[in-house]
Amino acid sequence: xxxxxxxxxxxxxxxxxxxxxxxxxxxxxxxxxxxxxxxxxxxxxxxxxxxxxxxxxxxxxxxxxxxxxxxxxxxxxxxxxxxxxxxxxxxxxxxxxxxxxxxxxxxxxxxxxxxxxxxxxxxxxxxxxxxxxxxxxxxxxxxxxxxxxxxxxxxxxxxxxxxxxxxxxxxxxxxxxxxxxxxxxxxxxxxxxxxxxxxxxxxxxxxxxxxxxxxxxxxxxxxxxxxxxxxx
Ligand SMILES: C[S@@+](CC[C@H](N)C(=O)[O-])C[C@H]1O[C@@H](n2cnc3c(N)ncnc32)[C@H](O)[C@@H]1O
Numbered sequence: 001x002x003x004x005x006x007x008x009x010x011x012x013x014x015x016x017x018x019x020x021x022x023x024x025x026x027x028x029x030x031x032x033x034x035x036x037x038x039x040x041x042x043x044x045x046x047x048x049x050x051x052x053x054x055x056x057x058x059x060x061x062x063x064x065x066x067x068x069x070x071x072x073x074x075x076x077x078x079x080x081x082x083x084x085x086x087x088x089x090x091x092x093x094x095x096x097x098x099x100x101x102x103x104x105x106x107x108x109x110x111x112x113x114x115x116x117x118x119x120x121x122x123x124x125x126x127x128x129x130x131x132x133x134x135x136x137x138x139x140x141x142x143x144x145x146x147x148x149x150x151x152x153x154x155x156x157x158x159x160x161x162x163x164x165x166x167x168x169x170x171x172x173x174x175x176x177x178x179x180x181x182x183x184x185x186x187x188x189x190x191x192x193x194x195x196x197x198x199x200x201x202x203x204x205x206x207x208x209x210x211x212x213x214x215x216x217x218x219x220x221x222x223x224x225x226x227x228x229x230x231x232x
Contacts, residue, residue: 004036004039004040005043006043006044006206009036009040009043009044010208012033012036012040013208016029016033025142026096026140026142026143027096027097027117030096030097030099030100031097031099031100034076034097034100034102034103037075037076037100037103038076041076041078043206044205044206044208045203045205046204046205047203047204047205047222048137048165048167048204048205048224049079049081049082049136050082051165051199051201051204051224052079052082052134052136052224053079053082053083053085053086053088054082054086055197055199055226056083056132056134056161056226057086057087057088059161059197060086060131060132060161061159062131063087064083064086064087064088064089065087065088066090066131067088067090067131067132068090068092068129068130068131068132069083069088069090069091069092069130069131069132069133069134070091070092070093070094070123070125070129070130070132070133070134070152071091071092071093071110071136072094072118072133072134072135072138072144072148072152073094073096073118073135073136073137073138073143073144074093074094074095074100074104074110074113075095075097075100075103075104075136075137075138076100076103076104076107077093077103077104077105077106077107077109077110079091079134080107080109080110081107081109084109091109091110091111092110092111092112092113092114092130093110093112093113094113094116094118095113095114095115095116096116096118097115098115101113101114101115118144118145118148119145119147119148122151123148123152123154123155125155127154127155128154128155128157128158129155129157130155130156130160131156131160131161132156132160132162132163133152133155133156133160133161133162134162134164135152135164135165136163136164137165137166137167139164139166139176140169140176141176146183149183149184149192150187150192153192153193153229156229157229158229158230158232159228159229159230160228161196161226161227161228161229162193162226162227162228162229163225163226163227164184164225164226164227165204165222165223165224165225166180166222166223166225167204167205167220167221168204168221168222168223169220184225184227187227188227191230193227193228193229193230194228194230195225195226195227196226196227196228197224197225197226198224198225198226199223199224200221200222200223201222201223201224202221203221204220205220205222206218206219206220207219
């Protein structure tokens with residue numbers, strides 16, 4: 001296959017956006033994108049998995065090598081590579097896309113992977129199973145619904161960490177970011193978790209195109225949030 005360029009990524013994203021009206025679900029889009037998804041993310045210089053791993057590692061109190069980590073909407077499985085560098089070794093992944101699960105399997109870094117559409121189906125894990133639970137780039141309208149956040153709190157051990165990342169996409173005028181921030185704060189007020197960190201980064205992803213498909217320069221910003229589930 002010829003080497004992909006940022007222009008190819010732009011065309012892929014444009015294609016996927018234009019097929020919205022034809023009713024492609026988020027999962028069908030990821031299945032279609034899978035063949036070039038990993039190299040496209042590299043071209044876009046996607047940073048969230050590395051940044052999340054650094055923030056988790058600097059706030060984790062136990063022995064990383066003993067910790068069990070759940071990667072919700074794991075996509076092609078970028079997170080374990082970066083958490084490995086901090087000594088984390090045990091990963092479980094879940095995603096609704098068959099093709100993404102295949103890519104995640106190829107990394108060889110997950111002890112278990114589940115193909116499940118979240119929202120209609122709950123997280124299939126017992127309460128308090130995980131030391132760290134992570135969701136990166138998947139709390140978007142039409143992707144994983146906010147109700148997953150309460151489920152994530154339930155499957156995290158008391159005192160465990162939850163990491164959430166949000167990319168400020170150029171398509172939605174910031175509404176999805178505002179809505180997510182409100183939801184995260186609601187869970188703080190309900191006492192489901194305690195906020196540990198909220199870090200904004202100017203460069204999470206290279207921009208490809210704007211709402212009207214005009215080419216875009218520069219980078220998209222994003223935020224990594226870290227919470228701790230209260231100890232009982
Ligand atoms: C932007 S990708 C993020 C992948 C990975 N977390 C990362 O940051 O590299 C979004 C992922 O969410 C998954 N996804 C979207 N909606 C989902 C749902 N309702 N249930 C399960 N997975 C979903 C997609 O298949 C895709 O792999």
